[in-house]
Amino acid sequence: AQKVTQAQTEISVVEKEDVTLDCVYETRDTTYYLFWYKQPPSGELVFLIRRNSFDEQNEISGRYSWNFQKSTSSFNFTITASQVVDSAVYFCALSGYTGANSKLTFGKGITLSVRP
Amino acid sequence: GAGVSQSPSNKVTEKGKDVELRCDPISGHTALYWYRQSLGQGLEFLIYFQGNSAPDKSGLPSDRFSAERTGGSVSTLTIQRTQQEDSAVYLCASSSRTSGRDEQFFGPGTRLTVL
Numbered sequence: 044a045q046k047v048t049q050a051q052t053e054i055s056v057v058e059k060e061d062v063t064l065d066c067v068y069e070t071r072d073t074t075y076y077l078f079w080y081k082q083p084p085s086g087e088l089v090f091l092i093r094r095n096s097f098d099e100q101n102e103i104s105g106r107y108s109w110n111f112q113k114s115t116s117s118f119n120f121t122i123t124a125s126q127v128v129d130s131a132v133y134f135c136a137l138s139g140y141t142g143a144n145s146k147l148t149f150g151k152g153i154t155l156s157v158r159p
Numbered sequence: 160g161a162g163v164s165q166s167p168s169n170k171v172t173e174k175g176k177d178v179e180l181r182c183d184p185i186s187g188h189t190a191l192y193w194y195r196q197s198l199g200q201g202l203e204f205l206i207y208f209q210g211n212s213a214p215d216k217s218g219l220p221s222d223r224f225s226a227e228r229t230g231g232s233v234s235t236l237t238i239q240r241t242q243q244e245d246s247a248v249y250l251c252a253s254s255s256r257t258s259g260r261d262e263q264f265f266g267p268g269t270r271l272t273v274l
Contacts, residue, residue, distance in 0.1 A: 080265075088250065088265040134202060143215035145254070146192060147263060149202035 045070045047137050049150035056125055057158050064120040064153050066135030072096075077111065077118045078136040078147065088134070094118065125157045161185065163266035165251050171272045172241055180236045180269045184253030191234050192254070192263060193226060197247035205249075208234060241273045 046069040056062045068077065079091040092102065094111050102109050106123045122129055132154050136147040164183040172178050184191050193205040204218040208228040219225070223242075228234040238245055248270050252263040 086248070087267050088252075090262050090264070093262060136202075142209065143207055143217070145190065145261070146204045146207050146215070146218070147194070147202075147252075148204070149194075151201045 045072075045075075045137050045139070045148040047135050047148055047150035049135055049153050051153045052151065053154045053156070055156045055158065058127060059124050060157075061121060061123050062125050062155065062157075064122075064133050064135075064155070066118045066120065066150060068116050068118065068135070068137045070137060070139075072139050072144070074140040076138045076140075078138070079109065079118075079120050080134045080136060080149075081131045082134065082152070083131040091120075122155075125155075127157050127159055130155060130157045163251055163253050163264050165249075165266040165269050167269060168267065169270045169272075171274065173274050174243060175240055177237065177239045178241055178271065180238075180249050180271070182234045182236070182251030182253075182266060184232065184234070184251070185255075185264055186232075188253035188255050188264075189231070190254040190256065190261075190263075191228055192252045193234070193236050194250045194252065195247045196250060196268070200247075202250075205236070238271075241271075243273045246271055246273045 048067045075096045077094045081089045081091055092109055099111050108121045110119045132152045134152045135150045138145050138147050166181045189210050191208040195205055196202045206226045207215040223239045226236045248268040250268045251266045254261045254263045
């Protein structure tokens, strides 16, 4: 069975601080995909990033960066110089390779509040 | 182009009544997923459709829940004899292929409240 753990439930930072959101996963699959989604107050889930299990290269996109480490089964997300617009619930998710295994298993989510 | 749409956006019903929730996936997307987001359970998978294949119903919480997908496009999730614990946001997502590497695009959800 697949499992995603987001141990942090709520994080509050002041604008311009850096913040890291942790994600630990469990799977028996050798091929799998990891995702981060953002859910702003409007409620719609917004895709942020997808990584496959064979690519441990870290990725940076503007103020966002992701650190994937298979050795620790972690896929952490860092926001640099946070802004008020980053306030949202962030979900880490895991899926298998194909077919019915492509369904997403989500963590419980982390509520990030960025104060001005 | 148009994204995933869901209707209604909000539904309030009385305990014991049946409800139908609709999802219009992105045109051409062969895979369709239903998820449920509730305070107690977080985001959880309900059912998955791929083309004309038999759906994966492994996430449906009880036999009061059913879903169909007509013509490989629109999907309807039906909840019979609704209970208060069914109150949640029901999310639909579609994907161009049935692979984990393909992004799932989510609709805005239907907020169901069972009184």
